[in-house]
Amino acid sequence: MVVTCQENIEVQQELAQKYREEIGRRIWTLAEKNLQLLQGIMVFLAWYQTHWVLGHQLSNLMYVAMSLVTELGLDKEPSSGTRTAPGVLTEITKNQEPQPVRTSDERRCYLGVFWLNSLLRICVKDIVPMPPRPSISNSCSVLEVGMESPWDTYLVQLVKIQLVASTISATLYQDLDRNEAQISHTLFMATSHVERQVQDLGATLHQGSRLQAPLTMSFHMLQVYLYKIGIDERLHEPTDPTLINTSDPSPHALRCSYLLVSCLNAVKAVIENFLLLTSPTILSMPYTYWIQMGHCINMFSRLLVTHSTLWDPNLVTGVHDFTSTLERVAVKIEGAMGEGAGMTPPRYLPSMFNQMRQKLIDICKKVGESSKAMAQGYAETPTAPESFDTGNMMMDEQTEALLFGFLGDGNFL
Template identity: 25%
Template sequence: MTPTAASPYPTDTLGLRTNRACRNCVQIKAKCVPVPGSNSFTCQRCHRLDKVCTTPAPVPRHRGRNKSNRVAQLEERINNLTSLLTSTKPADEVPNQPSSHAQQSMLTPPVSIIHDPDQPSCQSSSHAKSACRPPPGNSASNDADKTTHFRTRLPPAIEERLFSDFRTYMNGYFPYVIIPPQVSSASVREEKPFLFRTCIAVACHVDPPVQRQLGEELFRHIGERMLLKAEKSLDLLQGILVLISWYQCYNFYNPQWMNLLHLASALAIDLGINRPNHSGPWPPVGMVVDTNQLIHGKSVNHGCKTSDERRALLGVYYLTAELAACFRRVDSMQWTHHLEDCCNALLAADEYTSDIEAVQMVRLHRMVGRYHDGSVPLENVPISTYARCVQDDFQRFRKDLPASLDGSTRFELHVLSHEISSLEHIMSSGVDTALARAGALYTCLKRVGNLIDCFTKFPATRLQYIPFMIWIHLLHAIIVIAKLSFLEAEGWDLQYVRTSETSFPATCTGLIAYLEAASRQCQGESQVPSPVSARFNMSAEKLRQCLKWYENKIQAEAESMASTEPCVVRNLPPFDPALEGFFEGFDDGLWADFTGDFGNTGMQF
């Protein structure tokens, strides 16, 4: 059939082309089927409707922008950022830094620079992420450079500053990973790149976007090196221990605390430092050896040979024991003669004074472990006997402490927290008289007050450096006061607990004032909000919501007593599931009732 009109598109060609659809079929998105026949240049639809069957001209493909120009732009941007960073004011003029910082750490610029108040930080922008990637061809091999996959590159001056901050203000809180003062940062970066990177990440709390990016790269590094490449090194173990200890920096967006702890325990086993040097005859080569290597791989070491290995093993025991006391469902490492030998070897070597604190902390957990392992059910022991055993053990432990730990606030805080945790079991026991129960619970309440006093002795400028477990101990104490404030037991005077100096409202009010004062002190004279002060203000706001929860519960209790109807909570906001995570991690017997009622505040984050 002859078409009745010419094509309105001058660029089209008449007839069909191989593997191409005609103009009319393309416009209505219909399938273009040629008319049967070897010489047919018309589709069935155009033939049926008597239309001109033309094929549109192919659309030219546009290539991307010139890559060489793009690389030049990125290089120029990096040079501009570097020049801006190196020209910033020194550290002693930067807000949120302690006044003594100028004498104890290097004078280097802050981490992040914001060019425009209306624009995001340069470290968090997509251009900066592209610029931070290492240029192709710079890395020789994976074995020669284990940090090539760290895409975030900070200027050397900033790395020195952050590493100096960690050594000066943070390392003393965790004595199980020691960075010798005579060792330079360049040596640590070369010999232990992952530990160096972890120290920089946990010290970068003044710039949350950069810290988040550094943390994500650390997790990626762990997965790649341990799971994909089966790497076993003391560098990895020490870095993971540091990452666990300051986990509050990453807790709110990447909950991997338990996974990191399990990886640290497995790495200690794979390194072979969890058992003593083998002195007896070796087993025959065969199925036993093959099976052991199949499970753990080939051991790097056989026993602890250095002080760093002993500290790392004791650090794994310390962290698992801490979580066993708080989470209940987590099993601590089994105490062995090898752990005792590691303690004795560290004390005999007498390399650092912090080794004394590390050993005593481990021995404290060994002592309190008997109250948490469930080997002796509390229901079968009189309360008076149990409380007397707890008090005698802790009194003996304090008496035998070395003189170097006298007056140590953070060590006494740990001791008080575990004494509270040991006495806390009395709430669920029904054995013995009401007087014995009341006496033990009042001792527990007194220890809670002592712990709050210890926490408020920390200088406000050092709160940003304390590790995660200290915050856990503080939260544990707040929950214990809340439970004691509503404990219904014979002989327990709720009126006294609710009006004493250690009452829940008085404790929360005092902590709110302390955190707000710390926030103002971190802001300095300029009173400009910073990420550090914002964290303290957020914690103070959470404590205010705790007070609202307490007031609502007291009001509901008064209404239920005045009414003849069953207890019904009226006129309270609905449950907010976001609040449940505030006390997440503690066992049901400790926090379930508290968090269920705490949601009545209706707080929104």
Template identity: 25%
Template sequence: MEDSTSGTRIPKACLTCAKAKVRCEPEVGGVDGICKRCHRLNKPCGFQTPGAHRRKTAPSLQSSEVSALEAKLDRMVALLAASDRSKDLSNASLSPGPAPSAPCSEDMHVPSEQEGQRFISIFINKMLPLFPFVPIPSQMTADQLRREKPFLYRNIVMVASQDAQRHRQSAQSIMQHVAEHIVLRGEHNIDLLQGLLVHIAWYITISRLPRPSLDASSENDFGAKPFRKISSQLDVLLHLATAQLSSLNLNQSVASLRNLNRPLSYMKAVDLHPNQIPERTLEERRAYLGCYYVSVILSLCVREVDTPRFSRYTDECCEALQEALEYPTDAFLVHLVKIMRLGQKIHYTVSANEMTYPVTLDPFLGMTIKSYQAELQELRSAYAPDHPGSEMILYRVALGINPASACADLPVTQLDLLFNLLEANKTFFLNFYSIPSSLLPILPFTVYCQFGVSMMTLSRLILYEGERVGWDPDYTRRTVDFDSTADVILQKLDEARAFLSSDVAERPEIFHRLVTRMQVMKDLHRKRLEAQAKANLEAPQEPLDFSFIFNLPTDAFFPYGDYATASALPEAPNYY
């Protein structure tokens, strides 16, 4: 009912019935207008205030739309203002996303077209043959690569440059890009995957921190400063690259994806049926094999990481590349992957624990080693260049064999294994010496990891006391001298300084780092020799355990901390 004068709706139900949401009927002939329900239940019955049923009016649709448009306009104005500011700092942008807040970013140091082309030429001619998993077509220009694959381009510019200042600025900007686009936004594409692979491959040779200034307070006695591990950023980058593989489903064959009972998430997003999944491109296969290769290298030479096992799909990728040979480096790529496959097999079946537990040389171990020797010979005959990395992994087991465990009629003897290990070590250093000095500052971390393992293995061979099995440590010193080997590397590094471009403002940190590491290694080896000689002259005692220094990860020899002298070495047992 509505009031004719004011237009206000007058409620019919009493307060009690309205609250109970029941029908309110007036009592016919009753007193004081009490309704039937209130009279029956003996409840108070009162009238509602006129207008009580009026609903609160929501803001009009037009006003809310106007507010949303005004807010959107404000955001667009802010973005345009930010874009104008970034254009003042840089003439071009290498990748999408907001400009980094840090004052020194890659966008502030975009190379010119001519300079970018020079960096790509360095990468193709000098760096790609050592890590052939991200080839660039020779006819591709710098501008074309920058537009098609901006993240890969930025990483190539960083690793091909020999200026430490550019290294630091580029690394900071690239890591900001990784954090925003991969970690926060969850983006995944082949450009990000290839850029991560390039970044990982030359992680060691990139200057990331300012060169430390050491004072007298840092000069302490040997072992006084505790060993400080470097950042695990390399592991993080490797995990991100593996995650890119998984997100792009490049770690599985197309046949296995088509056999899935349910479509993958990315198939739903693009409305793609499993049967419509395209075949793998050679570029995608190389990226997958590159992740496999660096994972195995890191696991065998530095520390244990989650490493994908060699599968039928891995073999399928190798066969596809070997058949196509799209680039001249594809044959070497397949050879590297097969070598790492064999090294992985050897590690898990023969030498996984040789650094920690004594190994028993029995007929089974002897036959296993002979089998792997045959595989190594087959790989060597299939591809000319020697690659003794897997040989050292295979023969390194000799250093952990308990001499008392040898028995008669074995396929191999401990002396044979020690001799083969020395020859493999010697071959590695001869190959390393053959690398032009100009390439030393831009070698990938995969080469330096194997170099560190070879140096530690050589030191163990020289220190190994194997008179019981007929091993002569003096023969080892005459074959490959430790100090002379380190001095050759230092000489080649000194020669490499002459090949630096004249416009380089600051030499890469690798020059300072390698010199420091070589001196650290020489001091360590000398102290071990002195301790061993002193122990042999004194009364018989328990054999000295030198394994702690050889079990150190390669990070101990190529860190990014303030290690300048042997005073920064890890704390050692007081043997002397």
């Protein structure tokens, strides 16, 4: 009811508040744990934009869902128990009943929580990850073979995208020591290895016309996650300064440029696929797709304010390109809002979108100022800027607040 009550935003928020209270009552007071409760929390979390104004509870809701997955044993196959598994004394006298085979709904729910967790980690904040256990791949295989619902294939493909994202995280980001002055050039080799996995996955992703755009959007978001490692300025200053030769670009310089241009192209591809969505789809779009858009706008802005001897954003893009892109996004969303207002019953997006155009204008202005200042500052100093921390914006707090105040919540990776 919270998600579908789009004809009255105030009533929608009242229902959302009551549901938040009901979640707390049923979990903490009544100690409930069942699949239906988990499914409700998943839907509530997936359309987080409908109730984020009530107070930020994104991480708490995600952890509650993950906890229920564990309590219900959805992350384990019935035959996966071992003699070395954790246990307490009560299990000695407990009747050992045979475990039933996982139902399709349980598998869908498990995969859905994994997908949500992975996307939030990529786009919003570095929360605790759900490990890509073998049960994830097994659940995907079972749903693919069963074909009980036309949506199962779509869910499985989304999950496969995030499984590769887990590989990228473990390969590139998990052990990245942010205290190091420079990053080893071997990172380029690791990036190339994972890039092949991404390309192989892309060749297998196909859906009907209605679902192809959001699926492709998620795939390009995966590419953004892969290539954004190039924004880390420690890569721009190799351990051997002789590797950089302005008259003859080195392999190091070419690889850095390749990562940055690829990241820019992936960002634009996400936005272009968003612009292909129909108005009814935009009006019903889950929070997970809004944060992909927000993260891409964020990454676009970072590319504009990144300046080094290996990267001048004005050679391939510019603030004017950024501005025109955000203008197209604004026109698309406002068109959907206008179309929704004329429906019977009317359908409205949450109040956060009402001042969207002005917010985007402010973002463009601040990014333009930051980009100009960074370019001027780099030109005036012979040393490289401070190392880029992938957990923080390379611009002032006001710009950051504008960015994640629209299409986001929390600190972007």
